[in-house]
Amino acid sequence: MTPQFDYITKRRFHFLELIIYWEGRLTTNHLQTHFAMSRSSASHIIQEYLQFYPNSLSYNASIKGYEATKYFNPCQTELDLNTYLKLAYQSEDAYTYQHFTRLNSPLADIQPAKVKGVLQALNQQKRIDVGYASVSSPDFESRIISPHNLVFDGMRWHVRAYCEKNRDFRDFVLTRFNGAYEFEGNAEYDQSHDTLWQTQLDVVIEPDPRLTPERAHIIALDHQMTKQPNGRYQRTINVRAALLLYLLKQLHLDSYQAKPEAQQIILSPECLEALKPYMAW
Template identity: 45%
Template sequence: MDTQEHIETSFQERECFLIIENFALWEGRVNTTYLRNILGVSRQKASDLFALYQHLHPENLHYDASLRGHVPTDEFSPYYASGHIDDYSQLLYRSGHPEYLSIFETGFCYLEAPLRNISPKLVQPIMRAIRDKLRIDIGYTSLSSPEYESRIISPHCLVFDGIRWHVRAHCGKSNEFRDFVLSRFNGEAEFEGPASCAAEQDERWNTWLDLIIQPDPRLTPQKRRLLELDYQMENGQRVIPVRAALVMYLIQRLRLDHYDKTPEAQQIIIEPECLKRVSHYLP
């Protein structure tokens, strides 16, 4: 077996094991039909992949004849799946037929936000600049400057905030690190030589904060306890590590960028002392 074939086979095995664990974990049953439909492999190949997983991790699954599939044991522990429901939802969305795959027959709905249409031709030079640590000259527009203007930037990371893609980069015009909305770039990018600054020099990017959230204290103890369970809080709080450069986006995703008059609408808040500490990094 040559090196390329070995890499491809290993990748297929890992992908197969991820599918097995996610459906066993979230639906309580899995069989070769899942592998055949998602991976598009033959019945024999699916059986071989499933048998390999069983050989490597015999403690995780056992066959249940009444369900016509393998179910997780009491000792089940995922080796490849993260244990997050997002992984499971992505598999259903990827299949295109979630109602066929789910044994519960409850259907599955994946709500897509109106994401910006990003051209691969736009992303390619940015990714090259990140990879090769280059500076690029590209057109950009913003709410403060609605006309396209040339910007020379040294990008070091693409960031997805849940709604939009951003480029974290050093800006030659402002001589500081900033976030640029990816969909607002336009035109042909031109490479301008080595990057002027590297990620290691991005202070806010390399500064980590603990965003501490807690239930709105105006709520009743029963309602606060419910929110503690929703957000997996300990001792009434949840600590979320986040880069200082990205804390604003996290606050927006949690809908904590404004304060509602009613506690039922607000639900959670940023712990007051924490808010003082992170306010330095907010607009």
């Protein structure tokens, strides 16, 4: 049974595991610097971790730090490189992490005043009358929506909501709200009613078949594909049907390039056929 930790312990264990997972060496200095604590407190956290997960770490005198053993099995989620780098940037040890460069989305900044009402409706499960502009209707018009999730597609923030005008669930770009809002009571629809949100899809990608075997192998490495029994390199990515088009854009599969070197990857033919009902652009 997985232990239940309070917020502070969970946060500290998460950081500890990220350091071990990505750097391969943990010292008390990592914890001292990141959490602005004493050496004894940092040492206590490591020992506390070992009480819950015995033999998962061992002290190596030659590297003057702890390293993972074969019994190390991270208990925290979100151990991806992006999460590691975000936490690394929060460290006061700027010199250590000065060689990390992150390109943020130029479209990600949102004006709080424009979306406060939407966020309140989302958190309180309310219907809200908002002013919204779209490409097809550039003038702000009143929309009554019931938000249920915020979504970042890699470039822009959206809110997934039930739209009473369309009588269906839609994605609304946060920057297109004008900041005018009025609450309209409790929401009657939530994510459990959103069929596309509840539907899980498997997106199967593979190297462009026009590539030479040598180049296809490199593309497979880039995208963490493995060789299947059918002899093709493939990778399966699970996604909500409501977010499929965003994923395809991230993978540059929303258009087809004339040159295979530019295209690099495609949806497997079988996957393409299965996803067609969800790919209305």
